[in-house]
Amino acid sequence: MVWRPRGILNEAMIDDIIKCIKAKEDKVGEPFNRFTDLSVIDAIHLHFKYVFHVALHRRLSYLHHPQLKSAFYVTSPATAHYVKVYGLVCDHSP
Numbered sequence: 001m002v003w004r005p006r007g008i009l010n011e012a013m014i015d016d017i018i019k020c021i022k023a024k025e026d027k028v029g030e031p032f033n034r035f036t037d038l039s040v041i042d043a044i045h046l047h048f049k050y051v052f053h054v055a056l057h058r059r060l061s062y063l064h065h066p067q068l069k070s071a072f073y074v075t076s077p078a079t080a081h082y083v084k085v086y087g088l089v090c091d092h093s094p
Contacts, residue, residue: 004037010045014054031062033069038079051082055089 001024005013025031062068070090072083 001032002035002037004040006040006042008043008045009038009041011050014046014050018054031065031068033071035071035073037073038083039073039075041079044078044082046082048085051085052089055086059090059092 001021003017005017007013021034074080074083
């Protein structure tokens with residue numbers, strides 16, 4: 001699955017993609033690899049607590065699932081910071 005958000009990346013956008021991923025997993029019957037292209041967003045309006053919560057949720061909810069990959073394409077240091085936080089919390093999860 002490829003996701004290319006545009007505009008301002010905020011909690012509502014991430015909540016929407018999480019719902020979309022869940023619906024697609026239910027349809028397909030198993031988790032799948034994801035690619036997020038963050039090169040065309042205009043700004044990020046997220047709090048560390050929210051990013052931490054989303055990453056922890058992913059780590060715990062996929063604990064007993066097959067391994068999958070999430071890749072992010074970033075073009076700015078600010079965007080890279082959020083992806084690194086997400087990656088650190090998700091570390092050692094499938």
